[in-house]
Amino acid sequence: MILLYTRENRYLVHNIQNIVENNGIETTLKNEYAAGAVGDLVPHESWLELWIVNDNDYDKAMLLIDNATANSTEPDWLCSNCKENNPASFEFCWNCQTIHD
Numbered sequence: 828m829i830l831l832y833t834r835e836n837r838y839l840v841h842n843i844q845n846i847v848e849n850n851g852i853e854t855t856l857k858n859e860y861a862a863g864a865v866g867d868l869v870p871h872e873s874w875l876e877l878w879i880v881n882d883n884d885y886d887k888a889m890l891l892i893d894n895a896t897a898n899s900t901e902p903d904w905l906c907s908n909c910k911e912n913n914p915a916s917f918e919f920c921w922n923c924q925t926i927h928d
């Protein structure tokens with residue numbers, strides 16, 4: 828297995844997992860339950876990690892992530908619930924998980 832993506836913001840990781848798995852690539856999460864066990868200062872070790880199950884899918888997955896996180900021609904969208912800015916590729920708000928309509 829290869830570590831694909833990790834961020835302090837767990838919703839970003841879930842969004843990336845959503846994009847990758849929607850393209851038929853199997854992933855698994857590590858540190859999924861770690862956040863509640865630490866204090867206000869979250870050490871890097873407890874960041875939610877997205878791992879790819881089949882190493883052969885790594886290049887394809889990285890391409891998907893690049894496309895998802897790169898500056899695209901599509902405009903970012905503003906969450907109607909919490910007013911946070913989201914990249915066009917995100918189907919859910921990274922902050923509150925409201926579905927983009």
Ligand SMILES: [Zn+2]
Nearest residue numbers: 906909920923
């Ligand atoms: Zn939101």
